[in-house]
Amino acid sequence: MSNEPGFDTLAIHAGAQPDPATGARITPIYQTASFVFDDVDHAAALFGLQAFGNIYTRITNPTTAVLEERVAALEGGTAALAVASGHAAQLIVMHALMQPGDEFIASRKLYGGSINQFGQSFKSFDWHVKWAEGTAASDFEAQITPKTKAIFIESLANPGGVVMDINGIAEVARKHHVPLIVDNTMATPYLCRPIEHGADIVVESLTKFLAGHGNSMGGIIVDGGTFDWGKDNRYPVLTQPRPEYNDIVLAETFGNFAFAIACRVLGLRDLGPAISPFNAFQIITGIETLALRMQRHCDNALKVAEYLEGHDKVEWVSYAGLQSDEHNKLQKQYMPKGAGGVFTFGVKGGYEAGVSLVSNVQIFSHLANIGDTRSLVIHPASTTHRQLDDDQQKAAGAGADVIRVSIGIEDADDLIADLAQALKQL
Amino acid sequence: MSDHDNYSDAHIRDILASVRSIAMIGASANKVRPSYFAATYLIAKGYDLYPINVGQAGNEIAGVMTYASLGDLPEPVDMVDVFRRAEALPGIVDEIMAMPHLPKIVWLQLGIRDDNIARKLEAEGMTVIQNRCPKIEYGRHCGEIAWVGVNRRIISAKKPILKPGYQHFTLEGQHA
Numbered sequence A: 001m002s003n004e005p006g007f008d009t010l011a012i013h014a015g016a017q018p019d020p021a022t023g024a025r026i027t028p029i030y031q032t033a034s035f036v037f038d039d040v041d042h043a044a045a046l047f048g049l050q051a052f053g054n055i056y057t058r059i060t061n062p063t064t065a066v067l068e069e070r071v072a073a074l075e076g077g078t079a080a081l082a083v084a085s086g087h088a089a090q091l092i093v094m095h096a097l098m099q100p101g102d103e104f105i106a107s108r109k110l111y112g113g114s115i116n117q118f119g120q121s122f123k124s125f126d127w128h129v130k131w132a133e134g135t136a137a138s139d140f141e142a143q144i145t146p147k148t149k150a151i152f153i154e155s156l157a158n159p160g161g162v163v164m165d166i167n168g169i170a171e172v173a174r175k176h177h178v179p180l181i182v183d184n185t186m187a188t189p190y191l192c193r194p195i196e197h198g199a200d201i202v203v204e205s206l207t208k209f210l211a212g213h214g215n216s217m218g219g220i221i222v223d224g225g226t227f228d229w230g231k232d233n234r235y236p237v238l239t240q241p242r243p244e245y246n247d248i249v250l251a252e253t254f255g256n257f258a259f260a261i262a263c264r265v266l267g268l269r270d271l272g273p274a275i276s277p278f279n280a281f282q283i284i285t286g287i288e289t290l291a292l293r294m295q296r297h298c299d300n301a302l303k304v305a306e307y308l309e310g311h312d313k314v315e316w317v318s319y320a321g322l323q324s325d326e327h328n329k330l331q332k333q334y335m336p337k338g339a340g341g342v343f344t345f346g347v348k349g350g351y352e353a354g355v356s357l358v359s360n361v362q363i364f365s366h367l368a369n370i371g372d373t374r375s376l377v378i379h380p381a382s383t384t385h386r387q388l389d390d391d392q393q394k395a396a397g398a399g400a401d402v403i404r405v406s407i408g409i410e411d412a413d414d415l416i417a418d419l420a421q422a423l424k425q426l
Numbered sequence B: 001m002s003d004h005d006n007y008s009d010a011h012i013r014d015i016l017a018s019v020r021s022i023a024m025i026g027a028s029a030n031k032v033r034p035s036y037f038a039a040t041y042l043i044a045k046g047y048d049l050y051p052i053n054v055g056q057a058g059n060e061i062a063g064v065m066t067y068a069s070l071g072d073l074p075e076p077v078d079m080v081d082v083f084r085r086a087e088a089l090p091g092i093v094d095e096i097m098a099m100p101h102l103p104k105i106v107w108l109q110l111g112i113r114d115d116n117i118a119r120k121l122e123a124e125g126m127t128v129i130q131n132r133c134p135k136i137e138y139g140r141h142c143g144e145i146a147w148v149g150v151n152r153r154i155i156s157a158k159k160p161i162l163k164p165g166y167q168h169f170t171l172e173g174q175h176a
């Protein structure tokens, strides 16, 4: 095909040809730990990265490879690496970029788990996060130091629904020659393709909208192929000879997909968080309907948000899709098809009212996840953010009155009716 | 001149399927250099490869005899693959023009592009591919490169074609 296929065609076909050995049309689940070599020369060529092929499922697997090529195609990247979870993807990306003592800049508007990973766990690797205090490009530039190795943002932040100015922040990254990493979990490539806006690396929790059915954990790293690693030798993992591969220089040998290869043959190989082929299969199947599901998530979320905005027991609604929302303009620019399926709102009556609402809903499931076909709800102050004091909860966007919903693809009228009956009980 | 900004997938695939013999200028004896990786891969895919490297003439690279120059080749080749810096191109063009049997294809490695030189070669009837790697292109078209997560930018409802052994794909109708 000479014309670039459309998004929906790629979502179904990218990476997935019929199985060459059996003709199976659906990608088989290659549930095997290892792969047989022809002979010792073939083994040596595989271990030396000279031949393409599978050795051991911690490093590559043919089912997982379909998932990788599919997401790389949807994001417009050169290559991808799928791993066990979104957090594993973030760890492996930073492991390839950071040396002890290095810094990276991150938005404060991030999923709480990422705030913990960056602010607490990464300290033991001597990697240091510098938080950008606001969302403007200048807030990121203000944190640049000679030790800065990367900038990390979410395209659409969880749960606040903040839409980030990716182009502006990408410009700062380019000026200081550090890669921009964008977590595209909440938007998905259906709503926003960060590489087109200047991102160099995209990470995603596949567990959410990509898998889409709340049944599988997974994460992915997409290499934009845009960053010049050799320019000033600040990324030794890519530009220094690797003793474990006969002194190969990854950036030189693998060109514009060297970052994805580095994450695979060093990060994943040595740290080990491989995705199971069964999960990869589930996620491949989920992605086939991504466009249909994502549009419905957005359409339903807008209807529910509009309903809540007019409800007298609701204090405020934070959803970028609402005309009244402060992020509506950026949403129209970066994700015109919709503002995603997740948003927060405040109930009158604070903590008690929040607890009552999540206890009385019948269709919404009370749990800690997003991006499922079914609608989900959580009251962060009594669950995920329970350990924080009042001020910390407020700073994290998890004040006593805050409810987070992930709107599913059920009938919107039923979701509204469920919230209506639960609000009535307040 | 052909469009060197956009080669169609069919054009690249047809070249790789029709070529049998390749002279690789700048093939390295160093086993971790990209040219060595490409050489071993192309040999494994059935091409008759002739490494050209003046310092290694008379020695084997990747198990095959190395020649000092294109003029020393024992027989005509279908394709010349240039794995040298751009500065070396003018001298290489002279060498190609002096070959008793011109190759059908001149392929310039990833990172090398010179449209004037391409025009000169095309005027003599040769097809020129610039700024591509034959190993990557072969891997895209046979499908193997997808095993390391690379986006091939090719979709197909036809199966990849197996070669004997484990985990080896080939191109439909490949002559080599």
Ligand SMILES: Cc1ncc(COP(=O)(O)O)c(C=O)c1O
Pocket: A085, A086, A087, A088, A111, A113, A114, A154, A158, A183, A185, A186, A204, A205, A206, A207, A208, A217, A218, A219, A370
């Ligand atoms: C925006 C975002 N990034 C990353 C993650 C972490 O992904 P995982 O739970 O797959 O490790 C999550 C999970 O909620 C998320 O919402």
